[in-house]
Amino acid sequence: MTNDIFDISDNTPLVLMKQLTRQKRARFMAKLEYMSPCFSHYCRVSGAIVRDAEERGAIHPGMTLVDWTFGTSGIALAMAAVSRGYKVLLAAPESICREKQEVLRALGAELVLTPSEALPGDLQSCVDVAENLVRTLPNAWFANMYQNPVSRQVHQDGTGPEIFRQTEGKVTHLFVPMASGAMISGIGRYFKSVNPEVQIIGVEPEGSVYGDLHGGKSQGTPSAFQLEDIGAVRPTSFWDPNVIDRIVQVSDADAFNCGRELLRAEAVFAGGASGAAMAAALREGEAYGDDALVVVMMTDFGGYDLSRMYNDDWMRRQGFYRKSKTALDQITADDILQRKAHKDLIFAQPEQTLAEVFETMKQNDVSQMPIVSFGAPIGSISENRILSILIENDSAMNAKVVAFMEKPFPVCQPDATISELSEKLQTNASGVLISLSDGRLQLINKSDLIDVLTRK
Structure with missing residues (x-):
């Protein structure tokens, strides 16, 4: 028994992939971060951020916690906050999945939708709207999950050692979806301190900026992508190329279709960011040998993407739809x-x-x-x-x-x-x-x- 539901956000399952990896020599394991109370890896972070702010006296019940979100981070923050007596006000692009919007409203969070095309620096962007709300609202506090240093520390102190323990130190490659970069930099710092040979590989959509930055360009050139909870149009303070060995980009179509195959073939009900990570791992893993143990972070939940990624009509309209393999086609x-x-x-x-x-x-x-x-x-x-x-x-x-x-x-x-x-x-x-x-x-x-x- 536990007194706090957020106490069970750790020790998420690590599951061997069998069907999608049959032609690979390496072993592939999915770290099911979405199997937590908040159905995302933000569950570890949100509870820690709220507790840290309370311990520092920065917040107290009755205050309004403000942030910007693409959905899953906001859901995690709302779950951590409303149960402790806080109000939650979130700014989000109007394009985020309907399911995420409905869950946020069911939690009692107030949601301000902003134009999806507005980028940071534009007063109408979700980032700028959230920052302005904090300045103008009385008794408000900016959670700032995408920049809060607690976000990285949680993964450095918790997620990294957990993976090391679950694999008995045998992990050789880690594929991590990148949004703010807190998870990959925290896990990367841990593994580079205990075993620098472990390859830390960031995954982002085509159009995100981290690949350019890791390639030595001073500033990435962003372009539009459909994936949520992965990718960035500008780096955050967590950007740490010293602990990242490679950046792999994945198209929207490959990410969504790989996510759908995860459900059909492995019963892993993950979202688009997780699909991108697995697509990257399977592609890169073609060259890995028998001694490789690959861990792929499954950071988002498929139930938050029913109207998009798991909707055949939406996939067809976007030009992403691929016919699923029949039972016979699964036999090779x-x-x-x-x-x-x-x-x-x-x-x-x-x-x-x-x-x-x-x-x-x-x-x-x-x-x-x-x-x-x-x-x-x-x-x-x-x-x-x-x-x-x-x-x-x-x-x-x-x-x-x-x-x-x-x-x-x-x-x-x-x-x-x-x-x-x-x-x-x-x-x-x-x-x-x-x-x-x-x-x-x-x-x-x-x-x-x-x-x-x-x-x-």
Whole structure:
């Protein structure tokens, strides 16, 4: 039992990803920060900011806490504040998700919506409106979650050590969505102090400024993006390139669609910022080896994005919609090979004679074989082909098979879906070769597809 709901904001689950990462050598784990009372990583921060302000005597019940928000930070602040007797006044762009607006109003927060196109420095922007409200309202205090130093300290003292403990110190790469930069700078400072080899990778939308800044430009050039709770049009005081190894940008479409795939494939009900982080991790993780342990921060909740990211009509209007994979499309060549007994590929070499090849066929009870030269399939040979050759010329058994070979089997990658494999097999009934990452080849035939479909 706990006396304060915010006491359970720590120790969020760390879950192994299995479906989206089947073709990756590294292990990928999702840190479900949205599984907290506030459904976002801001839960850790909001409670700490309010407690810190109370301990310093900066606020007392009856005061109005003011801030600007893109939704989730405001929800977390409102949950921490109203339960302690504070009023909450928030400025937010009018474009934020309807669900976030409704939750804020349900919490009793007063919401001032500002023009979405107004950038900081414009008197109509949510940042400038919030700052002006603090100056003009009596008995008001600016929480300033995007700049409050408590925000970074919470992640340096809490989130970083928590990840280290949950992975038993084995984490090698951390992907963190960047908004204010408090989370990545706090986690980055912790890990650079205990293990500088851990790669701290920031994730932002295309159009955010951190990538330019990390690349050495004095000032990033922002452009519009649809993602919320990730990205920035100007850096905050938390910007600390010394603890960030890389910045990866992700398009709105890739972020939203990866978030939707997280729900379908892994039952992770996360938002667009989390989708961006996972999309970046999967893309970058193509090059990671077996020794890599990748942690991806899931910072926002999908339930706050039902009218946008999880709405097919909205996704279509924005040009982001991608058809979801069917259950069959989820089955890949790699899955089929995992079900088969591991055997070396039976193949012929071009310099072998027809007699040698035919003897290999008899010994292995196969009627057709690929012909492989230096690891590459260059053709094939079948019993029927050998028979027709001998009928015309019975002395050809000592001739090299390369002179009589037929067209090669089609080649696919391990991530080829069962639908793709079936289509290939319609034109070549003998089989499809799968090119493995170690250079070896494996064969899949129609019987293998039938076996996996009937779940024998």
